[in-house]
Each structure stands twice: as structure tokens, then as C-alpha cells.
Amino acid sequence: MRCEVVAVGTELLLGQIVDTNSSWIGENLALIGIDSLFQVKVGDNFGRMEATIRQALERSDAVICCGGLGPTQDDITRDVIAAIMGVEMVRDDTIAEHIRDIFEGRGRPMPENNLRQADVPVGAATIAQMPGTAPGLVCPLTIDGEDKVVYAVPGVPHEMREMMEGTVLDDLRRRSGETSIIHSRVIRTWGYGESALAETLADHVESLDESGHATIAFQASGIEGIKVRVTAKAESHAAAEKIIAAEVELIAEQIGDHIFGYDDETMESVVLGMLRERGLTMAAGESLTGGILATRITALDPNMEVFRGGVVSMVGDLDGEDGATIAARAARDAIGTDIGIAVIGPSDPDAHPPGTVFAAVALPDGDHAKTVALPGVLSRIRSYAVITLLDLLRKRLDPAD
Amino acid sequence: MRCEVVAVGTELLLGQIVDTNSSWIGENLALIGIDSLFQVKVGDNFGRMEATIRQALERSDAVICCGGLGPTQDDITRDVIAAIMGVEMVRDDTIAEHIRDIFEGRGRPMPENNLRQADVPVGAATIAQMPGTAPGLVCPLTIDGEDKVVYAVPGVPHEMREMMEGTVLDDLRRRSGETSIIHSRVIRTWGYGESALAETLADHVESLDESGHATIAFQASGIEGIKVRVTAKAESHAAAEKIIAAEVELIAEQIGDHIFGYDDETMESVVLGMLRERGLTMAAGESLTGGILATRITALDPNMEVFRGGVVSMVGDLDGEDGATIAARAARDAIGTDIGIAVIGPSDPDAHPPGTVFAAVALPDGDHAKTVALPGVLSRIRSYAVITLLDLLRKRLDPAD
Numbered sequence: 001m002r003c004e005v006v007a008v009g010t011e012l013l014l015g016q017i018v019d020t021n022s023s024w025i026g027e028n029l030a031l032i033g034i035d036s037l038f039q040v041k042v043g044d045n046f047g048r049m050e051a052t053i054r055q056a057l058e059r060s061d062a063v064i065c066c067g068g069l070g071p072t073q074d075d076i077t078r079d080v081i082a083a084i085m086g087v088e089m090v091r092d093d094t095i096a097e098h099i100r101d102i103f104e105g106r107g108r109p110m111p112e113n114n115l116r117q118a119d120v121p122v123g124a125a126t127i128a129q130m131p132g133t134a135p136g137l138v139c140p141l142t143i144d145g146e147d148k149v150v151y152a153v154p155g156v157p158h159e160m161r162e163m164m165e166g167t168v169l170d171d172l173r174r175r176s177g178e179t180s181i182i183h184s185r186v187i188r189t190w191g192y193g194e195s196a197l198a199e200t201l202a203d204h205v206e207s208l209d210e211s212g213h214a215t216i217a218f219q220a221s222g223i224e225g226i227k228v229r230v231t232a233k234a235e236s237h238a239a240a241e242k243i244i245a246a247e248v249e250l251i252a253e254q255i256g257d258h259i260f261g262y263d264d265e266t267m268e269s270v271v272l273g274m275l276r277e278r279g280l281t282m283a284a285g286e287s288l289t290g291g292i293l294a295t296r297i298t299a300l301d302p303n304m305e306v307f308r309g310g311v312v313s314m315v316g317d318l319d320g321e322d323g324a325t326i327a328a329r330a331a332r333d334a335i336g337t338d339i340g341i342a343v344i345g346p347s348d349p350d351a352h353p354p355g356t357v358f359a360a361v362a363l364p365d366g367d368h369a370k371t372v373a374l375p376g377v378l379s380r381i382r383s384y385a386v387i388t389l390l391d392l393l394r395k396r397l398d399p400a401d
Numbered sequence: 402m403r404c405e406v407v408a409v410g411t412e413l414l415l416g417q418i419v420d421t422n423s424s425w426i427g428e429n430l431a432l433i434g435i436d437s438l439f440q441v442k443v444g445d446n447f448g449r450m451e452a453t454i455r456q457a458l459e460r461s462d463a464v465i466c467c468g469g470l471g472p473t474q475d476d477i478t479r480d481v482i483a484a485i486m487g488v489e490m491v492r493d494d495t496i497a498e499h500i501r502d503i504f505e506g507r508g509r510p511m512p513e514n515n516l517r518q519a520d521v522p523v524g525a526a527t528i529a530q531m532p533g534t535a536p537g538l539v540c541p542l543t544i545d546g547e548d549k550v551v552y553a554v555p556g557v558p559h560e561m562r563e564m565m566e567g568t569v570l571d572d573l574r575r576r577s578g579e580t581s582i583i584h585s586r587v588i589r590t591w592g593y594g595e596s597a598l599a600e601t602l603a604d605h606v607e608s609l610d611e612s613g614h615a616t617i618a619f620q621a622s623g624i625e626g627i628k629v630r631v632t633a634k635a636e637s638h639a640a641a642e643k644i645i646a647a648e649v650e651l652i653a654e655q656i657g658d659h660i661f662g663y664d665d666e667t668m669e670s671v672v673l674g675m676l677r678e679r680g681l682t683m684a685a686g687e688s689l690t691g692g693i694l695a696t697r698i699t700a701l702d703p704n705m706e707v708f709r710g711g712v713v714s715m716v717g718d719l720d721g722e723d724g725a726t727i728a729a730r731a732a733r734d735a736i737g738t739d740i741g742i743a744v745i746g747p748s749d750p751d752a753h754p755p756g757t758v759f760a761a762v763a764l765p766d767g768d769h770a771k772t773v774a775l776p777g778v779l780s781r782i783r784s785y786a787v788i789t790l791l792d793l794l795r796k797r798l799d800p801a802d
Binding site: 012013014015016017018019020022023024025026027028030036037038039040041042043045048052219286287288290291292293294295297298299302303304308309310311312313314335378379382 | 414415416417419420423424425426428429431437438439440441442444449453687688691694696699700703705710711712715779783
């Protein structure tokens with residue numbers, strides 16, 4: 001089954017907004033086995049929108065239109081789809097009522113043209129999820145005797161995602177005749193390069209390919225490490241989960257503590273969780289990283305219950321792993337926490353390979369330090385250094401892993 | 402004149418990479434007055450690439466193909482363009498030599514297939530800028546008796562930009578028959594909402610529209626404030642510059658110290674520049690903002706010559722403008738700098754409007770503080786708070802502005 005994506009909006013063509021929606025949709029279509037061979041951006045122009053959607057319907061089974069569902073005269077996606085379906089628009093009273101309620105709830109008067117959003121092509125269904133004032137649409141139609149479908153979702157990313165996940169992806173799978181469930185899990189790893197990780201798991205991936213039960217894909221994600229996505233197809237969600245759990249266990253046996261988390265977990269969310277669980281507080285000293293560590297952690301711990309404080313300063317004569325350890329202890333003692341961590345650069349960069357950083361953690365049961373040479377420009381080295389330090393702490397908090 | 406953008410790469414359709422190139426190209430085409438009515442993403446597939454480029458040539462005068470110029474078998478943009486031109490490919494010895502040199506310079510053996518990148522369709526010219534191993538191409542052709550052109554540039558963003566700025570944009574302007582120069586300048590403002598700024602400048606914009614000398618566009622850019630782009634068209638660069646300088650002066654008279662910088666300047670680059678110029682050092686105290694201020698400033702001052710240090714901590718009982726002032730003085734005294742700055746949230750958030758933050762600067766000639774209520778979710782409030790504090794410092798360093 002093929003599904004094209006049409007992103008609507010003159011602001012996309014003018015580069016005022018980057019179209020991230022099509023990428024997200026393409027990724028999620030691929031995950032359920034649907035090909036997206038073309039993705040087109042087109043401005044808010046009736047003729048060009050109509051031509052684009054018609055062409056997409058000629059070469060594909062389904063089209064997802066993203067954007068152009070707002071209340072202004074520019075927003076004509078509804079009208080264009082009605083024209084292609086060859087039908088009139090009719091006002092959906094339930095939607096109209098809902099839009100009125102939203103404005104009342106905000107205590108604001110509703111401009112009358114907002115009710116345009118409640119106009120629906122005859123024969124189209126509205127999408128149940130409606131996080132904003134624009135309803136999404138499922139518009140079935142027949143082209144040259146073939147059943148096809150056009151979906152309309154808003155351009156606001158979180159509204160689009162909610163409708164895609166709640167309705168469109170399932171509807172596409174149903175239409176594709178696929179009855180099995182596709183489910184996937186992402187294993188988050190740190191410390192491997194992409195090719196080294198692929199090599200380590202090569203035999204396993206090969207045997208998987210033969211069995212056909214699951215597939216594995218690698219995705220290099222910069223300071224987020226390498227993501228390993230395990231995807232399984234099965235008759236039920238439970239069966240797919242079981243295949244994935246078995247896969248994850250096999251992979252964990254091979255790459256062990258390079259795995260720091262799963263799915264939406266990040267290095268800092270994992271470390272914060274471990275500290276919370278153990279009732280430990282932490283402070284950090286940063287020179288090279290200039291506050292990035294504090295920024296990332298306080299985003300998840302805004303009241304600073306676990307991360308009690310950070311010091312950003314040049315460390316003067318401190319150097320090497322010993323220097324980082326002194327900085328970690330100093331942060332711990334200054335703020336009065338259970339744990340101190342620190343990352344510093346060399347005092348004489350010329351005496352070390354480019355990108356050398358020293359990371360140290362001062363724990364209740366002793367200190368641990370690590371030296372690494374990180375690749376890239378300074379901004380990249382700074383970010384990598386933060387993750388390197390958090391990874392050192394993670395491994396020391398859970399040495400049994 | 403019309404120019405379409407075709408972004409090539411299966412990874413774009415799969416959402417593994419977000420296509421930011423088309424947005425950048427669209428923005429820069431608009432700046433020189435060229436319409437881009439369609440932008441298409443297509444995978445590394447000969448038939449679909451050929452169909453897409455042919456269709457783009459039917460409805461536009463020029464096509465920019467972005468991506469598919471690498472050394473692997475997947476990279477077929479050169480071949481597709483040669484087929485559309487109806488010509489063979491010929492190896493360009495100068496380019497081949499250059500590619501060999503690049504590999505030698507890196508001390509690495511060159512895989513033989515890298516020379517594919519030196520294959521050029523007969524009749525195409527190579528683009529002089531060549532920051533990587535992939536040359537860009539200018540491929541003139543005739544469609545139904547009309548002269549058209551296809552440009553091929555790499556998908557690597559900085560390589561694409563260098564070729565666009567060095568060759569493609571000028572070539573397009575020349576082909577469009579436009580002999581006048583278009584030049585623009587961005588005025589960076591803080592403290593106005595988009596509609597308030599537009600209202601303040603409304604009379605001025607109207608008189609501009611009548612004179613036709615210059616145009617003004619507003620762009621809301623989140624924590625980067627509102628950008629005001631002044632664009633002028635003239636017979637020479639100097640004449641355009643003169644129009645813009647006069648415009649900027651008129652606008653500055655109306656919005657005064659809401660202007661913090663121009664073009665690529667940021668709030669932190671401007672403040673750092675002012676401190677450097679005055680030979681002043683600075684320290685910061687952060688609670689609410691958790692290190693964002695230190696991160697942004699140290700990115701521009703990695704050796705911490707001006708920004709000597711920061712403290713990230715909860716401030717306990719400190720509250721209000723007085724509390725922020727105490728925190729600013731404490732940071733200054735702890736690190737031993739000329740200036741201390743701090744931003745804190747209320748100790749009892751329920752006692753203040755949502756998003757309330759207190760910013761303070763402790764300067765050699767006295768302290769200054771400010772209370773603001775910032776909109777949005779916490780991550781947004783944190784970022785806005787940093788800019789609010791830096792803007793307070795900026796205005797106090799240059800009260801004559």
C-alpha cells in the first residue's frame with residue numbers, strides 16, 4: 001500500500017516554517033509497512049492544491065494532507081477535498097458546538113469565521129481526536145473504480161500526531177488488509193559506534209532475517225547514542241510484545257551495559273531515576289561544558305530535589321582525572337550532597353589529543369574517573385562530554401548491570 | 402520566474418533526516434523575488450526522480466535538485482539529469498584530480514567509486530564552490546523550445562549553502578533578467594509582540610509601500626524576539642545599502658532600545674560584546690533557569706574570559722526583585738567579578754501570576770531589577786527568562802541608547 005503526504009502552506013515554501021510533519025508521518029508509515037514514495041509541499045492555492053492531491057491519488061492509494069484546516073480564508077484544504085470528491089460541504093453541528101465551547105472555556109468571544117472549521121465534505125467522517133479547534137477528516141473516494149482515501153490533519157504538530165496515532169495509522173492498516181499487529185521497541189545504547197554495534201550484533205541480525213519474526217534497525221543519533229529499533233509483526237499485541245521481549249533479552253546479553261534505557265528514556269532521565277530510587281542527591285562542577293549538564297538535568301528536575309546545584313567555572317590548575325575528581329568532590333562539599341560529579345578539559349590542550357576531557361564522580365563509596373577523546377567541534381564535544389559523565393555515573397550506580 | 406526544489410533521498414521520506422534544505426532554499430529564493438510553488442521529496446529511484454524533475458521543468462523555469470551526488474550506487478542525480486538532457490556523462494579530469502587530492506590530504510586511500518562524483522553530463526558546468534567531494538552542477542536544457550536549467554547541489558547543508566550563495570542564486574537572478582541588486586538587513590528586537598510591533602510601525606510601512614523603495618517583513622522567532630527584515634532593490638549594492646541604512650535609522654527612531662542587534666547577532670553575543678568593550682567581567686546566579694544562561698554564554702566565551710562563572714541552585718527563601726538582587730550580588734561576590742546577574746522564580750508561585758520571574762543585575766554603579774510574567778510552559782519560561790535578564794543588563798550597560 002502506498003500513501004503520499006501533501007504538506008499545505010505557503011509559509012512552508014517560504015521557509016518560515018520547516019516541514020517536520022512529513023518526516024514524522026513518513027517514519028510512522030514506514031513502521032507499519034506503508035510506502036511513502038513522494039512528499040510534496042504546496043502553497044495555499046486552490047488550483048495547485050487540487051492538482052497535487054489529484055496526482056497523489058493517481059499514483060497512490062491514500063493521501064495525507066497536513067495543514068490548511070484553520071479558520072482563515074487561506075485555509076482551503078476542506079474545500080479542495082470536497083471539489084475532488086465532487087460533493088458539497090455541510091456544517092457539522094456537533095463540531096460547531098464543540099468549537100463554541102472551546103472559545104467559551106477560554107473566556108474569549110468566537111470570531112464567526114471559526115465556524116468554517118466545522119464545514120465537512122458530504123461523505124467525509126470527522127476524526128474523533130480533536131485537540132484544537134480544527135477537526136481532522138477521513139474522506140473516502142473512488143478514482144477510476146478504485147477505492148482510495150484522503151485524510152486531512154492540522155499542521156500544528158501535536159494536533160497532527162494525536163490524530164495520526166488515534167485514527168489515521170489504524171485506518172490505513174485496516175485498509176491495507178493487514179490484520180497482524182506491528183509493534184516496536186527502541187533500545188537506547190551509548191559507547192558503541194554504529195558500525196561496531198552492527199558488527200557485534202551481525203550474527204544475531206542474520207539469524208533474525210532467516211526466522212522472519214522480528215527486524216532490527218540501527219539509527220545513529222548523535223549525543224543520544226545509537227538507537228536499536230526492534231520491530232515484530234504478530235497476530236496480537238501480546239504476541240508481538242513477547243517476540244520483542246525475547247529479542248531485547250538476547251541483545252542485552254550481547255551488548256550488556258551499553259544499554260542505558262528504552263524508548264523515550266534519555267541518559268539524564270535514567271540517571272535521575274536511579275538517584276531518586278536510591279534517595280541520593282547530587283551536585284555538579286562544570287568547566288568545559290559550561291552549564292549544559294545543569295540545563296539538561298534541571299529540565300527534568302525543575303525543583304532541584306535530586307540535582308541540588310551546579311557550579312560553572314574555570315578550574316584553574318586542575319587537570320587530568322585527579323583534577324576532575326577534585327572538582328567533583330568540591331561540588332559535592334560546596335552544595336552538601338551525597339554525590340558530586342564533574343567534567344573538565346585539560347589545562348594544556350596541546351599536551352593531549354584533540355577533544356580530551358576528564359570526567360569524575362565522587363560517590364559515598366569512593367571516586368571513579370575516566371578520560372576520553374571526543375570527536376568534532378567544541379559544541380559537539382561539550383554535549384558528548386555531558387553524556388560521557390552521566391554514563392560514568394550510571395555504570396557506577398549500578399555496577400551489577 | 403519560477404524555481405522548484407526537488408529534495409532527493411529515501412532517508413528523507415523515511416523521516417530519518419528532516420529536509421531543512423528546501424526551507425532554506427525557499428527562503429533565499431523568496432529574498433531574490435523568485436517563486437517556489439512546489440517542493441517535492443523523492444527517494445533514490447531513477448524513474449520517480451526522472452518523472453519528478455520532468456514535471457518540475459514543465460511548470461517552472463528552473464529546478465534545484467538537492468542530494469544524490471555522493472559516491473555510492475544509490476547516488477544517481479547526475480545520471481537522471483543526463484538522461485533528461487539526453488546526453489552522456491563524461492569524466493571531468495580536474496574534478497577527479499581534486500577528489501584524489503582531498504583523500505590524499507586526509508591520508509586515506511580513495512575508494513575507486515569516489516571518482517563517479519567526477520562524472521558530469523555533457524553540456525553541464527561544474528559549480529566553482531566545492532567544499533566536499535561532490536561537485537555541484539549547472540545543467541542548461543531546452544524543453545519545448547524554452548531555455549530552462551537544472552541545478553544539482555549536495556544534500557549536506559553547508560555544502561549546499563556554499564554553492565547556492567556562491568553560484569546558484571546569482572545565476573538564477575541573471576537568468577530572470579533582473580539586473581537590480583536585492584539586499585536585506587535584519588533588525589533584531591526584544592520586548593514587542595508581533596502585532597504591537599507591526600502596529601507601531603504601521604504608518605511607516607504604509608508610506609514605504611507607496612514609495613516602493615524598500616519592503617519590511619516581520620518574523621516572530623520565539624526567544625529570538627521579533628525579526629524585522631528590511632529589503633531594498635536598487636541599481637547597485639551601495640545604493641541598496643543606502644536605502645536600508647536610511648530605513649533602519651527611521652525604524653530605530655520609532656522603536657529605540659527595543660533593537661538589540663542586527664543580522665546574525667544574538668542577545669548573548671551583543672551583551673558579551675558590550676562587556677568585552679568595557680573590560681567588565683560577569684558572574685550569574687540561576688535557579689529557575691537551571692544553567693541555560695551559562696550554557697548560552699559559554700558557547701560564545703568558552704574560555705570564560707568575560708563570563709567568569711555561574712552558580713545553579715535553589716535560592717531558598719529569596720523572593721521578589723530584592724531576592725534576585727541578593728542572588729546577583731552573591732554570584733558577583735562568590736566569583737569575584739565586576740558584575741553579577743541573577744534570575745529567580747517566586748518562592749510561592751501561587752502568590753504571583755503564572756510565569757512570574759524576577760531578574761536583577763548588580764553593576765558597579767548600582768543594582769537594577771525587573772519583574773515579568775512570561776507565557777507558556779516551563780521550558781519556554783526558562784528560555785524567555787534568560788533573554789529577559791540579558792536584555793535588562795544590555796539596557797543598563799547602555800542607558801543612553
